[in-house]
Amino acid sequence: xxxxVKLVAQTTGITDRNVKxxxxxxxxxxxxxxxxxxxxxxxxNLDEVQITAVKEQLQKLKxxxxxxxxxxxxxDEQGKLTEELKDRLQNxxxxxxLEDIYLPYKQKRKTRATTAREKGLEGLxxxxxxxQDSNPEARAIAFVKGVVSDVEEALQGARDIIAEWVNESTAxxxxxxxxxxxxxxxxxxVVKGKEEEGEKYKxxxxxxxxxSRCPSHRMLAIKRGxxxxxxxxxxxxxxxxxxxxxxxxxxxxxxxxxxQVKQAVKEGYKRLLMPSIETEFSNGAKTKADExxxxxxxxxxxxLLLASPLGQKRILAIDPGFRTGCKVVCLDEQGNLLHNETxxxxxxxxxxxxxxxxISGLVGAYKVDAIAIGNGTAGRExxxxxxxxxxxxxxxxxxxxxxxxxxxxxxxxxREEFPNYDVTVRGAVxxxxxxxxxxxxxxxxxxxxxxxxxxxxxxxxxxxxxSLTNVVESCVNAVGVDLNTASKHLLTYISGLGPQLAxxxxxxxxxxxxxxxxxxxxxxxxxxxxxxxxxxxFLRIRNGIQPLDNSAVHPESYHIVEQMAKDMxxxxxxxxxxxxxxxxxxxxxxVGESVGALTVKDILEELAKPGRxxxxxxxxxxxxxxxxxxxxxxEGMVLPGIVSNITNFGAFVDVGVKQDGLVHISNLANEFISxxxxxxxLHQHVKVKVLEVDAARKRIQLSMKDVD
Numbered sequence: 001x002x003x004x005v006k007l008v009a010q011t012t013g014i015t016d017r018n019v020k021x022x023x024x025x026x027x028x029x030x031x032x033x034x035x036x037x038x039x040x041x042x043x044x045n046l047d048e049v050q051i052t053a054v055k056e057q058l059q060k061l062k063x064x065x066x067x068x069x070x071x072x073x074x075x076d077e078q079g080k081l082t083e084e085l086k087d088r089l090q091n092x093x094x095x096x097x098l099e100d101i102y103l104p105y106k107q108k109r110k111t112r113a114t115t116a117r118e119k120g121l122e123g124l125x126x127x128x129x130x131x132q133d134s135n136p137e138a139r140a141i142a143f144v145k146g147v148v149s150d151v152e153e154a155l156q157g158a159r160d161i162i163a164e165w166v167n168e169s170t171a172x173x174x175x176x177x178x179x180x181x182x183x184x185x186x187x188x189x190v191v192k193g194k195e196e197e198g199e200k201y202k203x204x205x206x207x208x209x210x211x212s213r214c215p216s217h218r219m220l221a222i223k224r225g226x227x228x229x230x231x232x233x234x235x236x237x238x239x240x241x242x243x244x245x246x247x248x249x250x251x252x253x254x255x256x257x258x259x260q261v262k263q264a265v266k267e268g269y270k271r272l273l274m275p276s277i278e279t280e281f282s283n284g285a286k287t288k289a290d291e292x293x294x295x296x297x298x299x300x301x302x303x304l305l306l307a308s309p310l311g312q313k314r315i316l317a318i319d320p321g322f323r324t325g326c327k328v329v330c331l332d333e334q335g336n337l338l339h340n341e342t343x344x345x346x347x348x349x350x351x352x353x354x355x356x357x358x359i360s361g362l363v364g365a366y367k368v369d370a371i372a373i374g375n376g377t378a379g380r381e382x383x384x385x386x387x388x389x390x391x392x393x394x395x396x397x398x399x400x401x402x403x404x405x406x407x408x409x410x411x412x413x414x415r416e417e418f419p420n421y422d423v424t425v426r427g428a429v430x431x432x433x434x435x436x437x438x439x440x441x442x443x444x445x446x447x448x449x450x451x452x453x454x455x456x457x458x459x460x461x462x463x464x465x466x467s468l469t470n471v472v473e474s475c476v477n478a479v480g481v482d483l484n485t486a487s488k489h490l491l492t493y494i495s496g497l498g499p500q501l502a503x504x505x506x507x508x509x510x511x512x513x514x515x516x517x518x519x520x521x522x523x524x525x526x527x528x529x530x531x532x533x534x535x536x537x538f539l540r541i542r543n544g545i546q547p548l549d550n551s552a553v554h555p556e557s558y559h560i561v562e563q564m565a566k567d568m569x570x571x572x573x574x575x576x577x578x579x580x581x582x583x584x585x586x587x588x589x590x591v592g593e594s595v596g597a598l599t600v601k602d603i604l605e606e607l608a609k610p611g612r613x614x615x616x617x618x619x620x621x622x623x624x625x626x627x628x629x630x631x632x633x634x635e636g637m638v639l640p641g642i643v644s645n646i647t648n649f650g651a652f653v654d655v656g657v658k659q660d661g662l663v664h665i666s667n668l669a670n671e672f673i674s675x676x677x678x679x680x681x682l683h684q685h686v687k688v689k690v691l692e693v694d695a696a697r698k699r700i701q702l703s704m705k706d707v708d
Contacts, residue, residue: 008057018044022054031495033477034534038554041596064093071102104168113164116157119148125161133257163268175245176277183237184211188222198230216292217648220455235278290459298471300452300646303682305475307438308618313369317432320378322346329428330366340425345385356389363391372435374402380628380656398435403451405430413444444489452645483539484514496534518549547573551610560590576610621685623656630657630695637690638707643680651680653688661700668704
């Protein structure tokens, strides 16, 4: 463990002490959100990103340990495990170095070198490697016997063995790796006859770039083209430079034997070493591209999940449509379905007056506060129709991104929630609930279906799923959930809970009614002390017995707040309601061996905003009037838009024409921007200028420069 601590500390730049404490907490079953929020003294106030980095690095080291055990066992079973070799294996934590050490002992399928050894040519190879013979052909005559028919066959066999030695040499592999890292070039060309089929990969039909400069999105596009059989891709440094460096290692002198070794080095590099390191770097480049793409996806998903909620309001939600009509649902403050029906305000039925009267009646009957309209087919037309209706009270109208709503409506979760309704009703309910609380609704949908990723189907799916799950857990715990209204699916992501405990909480709630205290959680079946410790601080109870149950103050710290109230000669409720009283508290008075200054600071901050949603308030947005389709756009127009997706190469903006436009990174600002995510956020309201419209290819080029 001490070596793990040291290596993780070196990799992450975190002190040994903080890494050690973090690892102990993780190994003890604590979750990342819990450690970040409630164990700041132990970790030195590490945030979730740093704690996750410690967790991931630790897992990588454990994977290396596991691989080392396998290698040691395999070599030992061959009877070749010397103490020196064992020490080399035990003292490396680089997986590539571990594999290099193992390479000579690895069980291989039959190679040219093994065939040469079977012919008895290893002795000749050793003679050549000494590079002292001026006439290697004469020395080779002694090996022309049995299955070896002539001198050239003997020399070729010896060179095959030397080539394998070159490939298995740690020095040669490391030298070649360094050259690849510094000078490797990735080249792509179209497979002959695939030009028409692979039109979308046209940019890569004749492509060449330094590997180190190839960005994530380009690498993933090239890899996809290669996988589809459209592109032929290669990665290599200049061959001449590679051979020069290897010859410095293996070629000694200018004898005729040296010439044989030089030839063997070239054969070994081209046939064995270069393809091996190329595969290593190709996989490494793909892994790096995956990580960057997953990071973009995770960052976008976080912004989407933490989008501004309308809150507990009565909502009328519309899932728009033309021929099949618009599905309308009315929801109460908790998102429960009160009413549903279908209206036909658009062609071909065009029952505009009847539909308007129906919407007006529903708004009045159900005391609707806001209307949510899906942004899919007929979305703009429905928004225009609704905004012309006059209501008896103020009603806000919002256009809601409905990406993934159809996935939810056909899911098992939706069937469990609404077993008696079809997919159209479920989809409309999802649109309405997204307006009220995006986080609570979007956690029900596979993040990959929400549409904010970049090449999400091309990256490592296990790594993607793990990253996105971490993001969802982080967001859910950052906001906290109402213990008495949260769905089973939302509860699943709370620290310390999982599907079974979440279901048990819902079942307990159904049987015993609403929770009135966090302590009641301990009565939930299978809720042990550890699970209670991990989850309780993230669960909220409104109007409960204990006012702190509606805050992020952990139950383990209630005694501190109670002591504060006692010292101030007031109640806990008084502290929550009276800012002047809170200002009279001396924080240092409550710092001790078991309670640190960071914990006391967090408690005081939470007392000032108990149960407050950390997300920003929602703002109404309006698209430009008269702009409904791509044909309505003209170059030079300046339009309002909403950022719908962010990638490494720019941001996509919805301007209300059912086809998002791209603001390339070079058009985001009048200054250099290395990362679009540093400049724009998902759902940000922006102004854009139309640069180019290609209706045939459904491409819109936009700019955020000089729009004011």
